[in-house]
Amino acid sequence: VVNKMNEAKQLLEEGNYYLSKFFKYLILGGGVAAGYAAREFVKQGVKPGELAIVSEESVAPYERPALSKGYLFPTNAARLPEFHVCVGSGGERLDPNWYEEKGIELILNTKIVEATLHSKSLRSENGRILKFGALIIATGSRVIKLSDFGVKGDDQAKNVLYLRDVKDADKIIEEIRVKKHGKVVVVGGGYIGLEVGAALKLNNLSVTMVYNDPWLMSRLFTKEIAEFYERYYMSRGINLINETSVIELESDSSGEVKKVKLKNGRELEADFVVVGVGARPSTRLFQGQIEMSRGGIKTDGLFKTSIDDVYAIGDVAWFPMKIYNEMRRVEHVDHARKSAMKVVEGIMAKGEVVEEYDYVPYFYSRVFDLSWRFYGDNVGDATVVFGNRNPRAKKPKFGCYWIKDGRIMGGFLEGGSDEENKAIENLAWHQHKVDDLQELKDKAQPTAT
Ligand code: FAD
Numbered sequence: 010v011v012n013k014m015n016e017a018k019q020l021l022e023e024g025n026y027y028l029s030k031f032f033k034y035l036i037l038g039g040g041v042a043a044g045y046a047a048r049e050f051v052k053q054g055v056k057p058g059e060l061a062i063v064s065e066e067s068v069a070p071y072e073r074p075a076l077s078k079g080y081l082f083p084t085n086a087a088r089l090p091e092f093h094v095c096v097g098s099g100g101e102r103l104d105p106n107w108y109e110e111k112g113i114e115l116i117l118n119t120k121i122v123e124a125t126l127h128s129k130s131l132r133s134e135n136g137r138i139l140k141f142g143a144l145i146i147a148t149g150s151r152v153i154k155l156s157d158f159g160v161k162g163d164d165q166a167k168n169v170l171y172l173r174d175v176k177d178a179d180k181i182i183e184e185i186r187v188k189k190h191g192k193v194v195v196v197g198g199g200y201i202g203l204e205v206g207a208a209l210k211l212n213n214l215s216v217t218m219v220y221n222d223p224w225l226m227s228r229l230f231t232k233e234i235a236e237f238y239e240r241y242y243m244s245r246g247i248n249l250i251n252e253t254s255v256i257e258l259e260s261d262s263s264g265e266v267k268k269v270k271l272k273n274g275r276e277l278e279a280d281f282v283v284v285g286v287g288a289r290p291s292t293r294l295f296q297g298q299i300e301m302s303r304g305g306i307k308t309d310g311l312f313k314t315s316i317d318d319v320y321a322i323g324d325v326a327w328f329p330m331k332i333y334n335e336m337r338r339v340e341h342v343d344h345a346r347k348s349a350m351k352v353v354e355g356i357m358a359k360g361e362v363v364e365e366y367d368y369v370p371y372f373y374s375r376v377f378d379l380s381w382r383f384y385g386d387n388v389g390d391a392t393v394v395f396g397n398r399n400p401r402a403k404k405p406k407f408g409c410y411w412i413k414d415g416r417i418m419g420g421f422l423e424g425g426s427d428e429e430n431k432a433i434e435n436l437a438w439h440q441h442k443v444d445d446l447q448e449l450k451d452k453a454q455p456t457a458t
């Protein structure tokens with residue numbers, strides 16, 4: 010405690026910081042949702058000095074999806090300040106000057122280590138106290154580590170890398186630079202695995218992907234969809250190893266990883282390893298203080314939590330998804346943006362009635378020359394796959410509908426145009442009725458609404 014006090018006093022004496030400060034509105038977390046919330050606060054008339062964002066990161070909010078895509082490209086790579094929010098949705102780019110001009114305090118490099126929600130106070134690692142009138146929790150997710158599954162050697166190796174923020178992405182870039190044409194093992198066949206695997210291949214590394222599911226991206230893809238991407242990845246020279254997991258990472262005496270040992274007995278040589286085995290909502294600070302479920306923070310349709318003046322948005326929110334009449338959590342950027350705008354609309358409503366969040370899930374990915382979108386829910390008793398799934402086709406275009414009780418619940422489209430994607434979105438929103446599965450199969454055109 011004494012050390013922390015001295016540290017804080019020193020910061021104060023240096024004139025850079027304050028020990029304790031009050032903000033009418035405080036956003037905890039400086040990611041996608043925080044940036045979009047800031048823009049909405051300005052739109053709704055927040056006054057200079059009323060709003061602050063506190064973030065562990067050293068940069069203003071940016072479009073996180075760029076990190077596993079353009080940021081890792083061998084040429085014309087995306088770099089900040091290019092991809093600060095809100096460019097990802099075609100909006101204004103909020104660079105650090107924007108926050109200054111609007112009188113919004115960006116408190117960067119500041120990790121909050123204690124939250125006392127009832128007394129409306131946060132404490133940072135370096136001893137600062139931030140008091141608030143209203144708090145928006147936007148702490149996103151943190152990576153699940155291989156060591157969480159008991160994999161040996163994960164924490165010891167220098168170059169077993171994860172990807173969540175710019176610092177992590179810079180470490181991957183450094184490995185790409187140093188291990189030119191080397192061997193990389195990508196652990197995980199989900200979003201990170203697929204996107205980073207593709208980017209590493211573009212950097213001319215020898216890439217092997219290992220995942221414990223029977224097919225790629227089994228969380229969303231059907232076997233037929235996955236088959237296309239598996240064949241495409243193999244045609245690009247990426248090795249795929251499914252249905253096994255990593256049990257040990259072996260390093261040399263300098264701590265450089267050299268070998269990845271698999272449960273099926275195989276051993277893979279590696280110059281470095283990138284891991285994407287899932288994420289968990291960052292909600293540990295609030296445990297025992299607020300209603301939570303499955304790691305997420307329970308909210309209502311305007312993202313209010315069980316505590317007055319405390320809200321939660323983005324990856325951490327467990328919110329009512331009206332369309333399915335169910336509580337859900339969504340770990341995707343579109344929801345981070347939209348929940349951020351909705352929460353601020355509610356906070357700044359000044360007595361006016363604000364409609365509750367009504368959302369249909371939307372995810373997307375881009376790898377190599379491919380690009381897919383998914384709208385809705387991948388549930389049901391049947392799927393209908395249509396289009397050209399030949400990975401060697403010049404421009405593959407195919408899709409899939411998920412049907413439940415005679416209605417389209419979800420739609421997936423690879424290679425669709427804007428209009429076709431819009432059509433799929435409409436089908437998922439309106440849960441389009443399907444009278445005859447065979448007819449849908451025969452006629453399935455993404456443009457059919
Ligand atoms: P985040 O953007 O993760 O922001 C959380 C912020 O809180 C961070 O700044 C973090 O440092 C800060 N924070 C956390 N705890 C503390 C603390 N104690 N003190 C201070 N600060 C704290 N989704 C898609 O739909 N499409 C994509 O293509 C896509 N690509 C992605 C690529 C990558 C590499 C990653 C990691 C995610 C991707 N996602 C994608 C998911 C999407 O980025 C997230 O769903 C979205 O960022 C969630 O927004 P958020 O604001 O809730 O959390």
Ligand code: NAD
Pocket residue numbers: 077150158196197198199200201202204219220221222225226227228253254255284285286287288340341342372373374375
């Ligand atoms: P994920 O859940 O998408 O994929 C996890 C993968 O790891 C699966 O393939 C699973 O089979 C595999 N796996 C799990 N344990 C394993 C083990 N012990 N050994 C081998 N394989 C194992 O998670 P992710 O790809 O790490 O993504 C993390 C977060 O980032 C998620 O919130 C995701 O939504 C987000 N993200 C989204 C996008 C996008 O929407 N385009 C892109 C990147 C990241």
